[in-house]
Amino acid sequence: MTGKMTVLIVDDNAMNVLVIEEMLRREGYKRLRTAYSAAEMFRLLAGEEDGSLPGMPQVDLILLDLMMPEMDGIEACRRLQADARYKDIPVIMVTAVGDSVKLAEALDAGASDFVTKPINKIELFARIRSALKLKRELDWHKERDSRLRQELQLARQVQESVLPDEVEDSRIRIRAYYQASEELAGDLYAWHRIDDSRWGVAVIDAMGHGISSSLVSMFIASILKESMRTLWSPERVFKELNRRLMGLQWENELVHYYCTGIYATIDLEVGKLNYINAGHPPGFVYRSGGGHPDKLPVSCPPLGMFDKLDLTPRTLALSPGDALYLFTDGILGSFEGEDEDRLGQLAAFLRRFEGEAELERLVRRDSLDERSDDRCLVKIELSPRRVHT
Incomplete structure (x- = not known):
């Protein structure tokens, strides 16, 4: 299942991105995307939506750095939650900050979970598995709701007929x-x-x-x-x-x-x-x-x-x-x-x-x-x- 899930890594530090990528690849995650700022993340997601990035699979999970210049992870998370296209993508916040207030703010902004640096591999994958499980369940419910809406529309047409x-x-x-x-x-x-x-x-x-x-x-x-x-x-x-x-x-x-x-x-x-x-x-x-x-x-x-x-x-x-x-x-x-x-x-x-x-x-x-x-x-x-x- 891991090979079919697309993970987007967002961090302004190239070394952090490289380390997380390598961890994920060794665990069997093959569909990895990277962005070095929140702005680049939104451009990538928008390209996926409008088809300007052909072959780009839907993002299933975002690993988002908390401390980034221009737009930090908390603000980026708020904007993700405010956009109907992205609000259902689980976000795991990656942070070196041990400030519980900041972590609480990140969760309030819509983050699903968090991991702290230096990253513990076992902890990271446990949290990823948990987030992806919730995402699969959410996708199943969305697909079922979509089918139900189609059936209701058909039933409405039958009623009106x-x-x-x-x-x-x-x-x-x-x-x-x-x-x-x-x-x-x-x-x-x-x-x-x-x-x-x-x-x-x-x-x-x-x-x-x-x-x-x-x-x-x-x-x-x-x-x-x-x-x-x-x-x-x-x-x-x-x-x-x-x-x-x-x-x-x-x-x-x-x-x-x-x-x-x-x-x-x-x-x-x-x-x-x-x-x-x-x-x-x-x-x-x-x-x-x-x-x-x-x-x-x-x-x-x-x-x-x-x-x-x-x-x-x-x-x-x-x-x-x-x-x-x-x-x-x-x-x-x-x-x-x-x-x-x-x-x-x-x-x-x-x-x-x-x-x-x-x-x-x-x-x-x-x-x-x-x-x-x-x-x-x-x-x-x-x-x-x-x-x-």
Whole structure:
């Protein structure tokens, strides 16, 4: 392994460099680089980064002299730590100084370890082996994290691919405004055309964050896609979703995932909205004549918590020109106060906003409660034309 590791020796004294080089070569270290000042070290590292030194392998360890002119080892170490390209390279400080304050300053500056002159060969190699072991472990974690990021990006693309496209026809327009807080999201939205005059629309928020909630979200999305097509009514769709969520087996009984959501069917022919709100923030229905919106309040607990639920849908009349807004609680993070206050502020915003760009900005606002949460808002507009034929 030693022959595959690259060690950079930095010392303004050529004899010191020669002695350390010889020690390392006899121990089997073949990839050795040298620099006679901190400035030369940074030029060499920069050349490795930009490719101006072809064939230069990545530096795995730096043996850095503490006392050098112009820029000493402590300052050089600070600059290494301040640069994202070099901060993970372990630095062993080489010093003739026995001042514990200086050594402590070097370690505070980012040095991994130190050896004192005259160098004890056994001590030097023990400290090198320790530093390189930590470097290999760090490199392994960085490679694993890189692979994980790539997999998360792929999973994000898969997640986004199941989200439906905007709907715009002569009688209804449906559009979503969406911002995930992380690589993967727990919020989702879906809609389905039941027949020529009826639509089903759902907004769901899977509890939790990160990979686990996103997996539950994708599980829910697959159930919704099928159940909205075959079962379509609010009570049957949510009954099936609750059954499937309750059927999940969790190894850790203390970790339990569930979801809140609203599912509504819109009948354009008769002007009627049927919905169930399962522990979700209330939706708003704005009437074409203006005024305060009608709310779609909670009608049952969240899904996935109880085997049996009262899934009786509620009904609201709709008229041409009305607009329906369904959203997740992440949207409320843009407003101040308790939940009711924030709902009131959101209702006022939706009543007076001008243009789609304002809704886009709403889902991208910084959260005022310092919580990182997904944001989803679905806007459903009924054409001002007559609903009845």
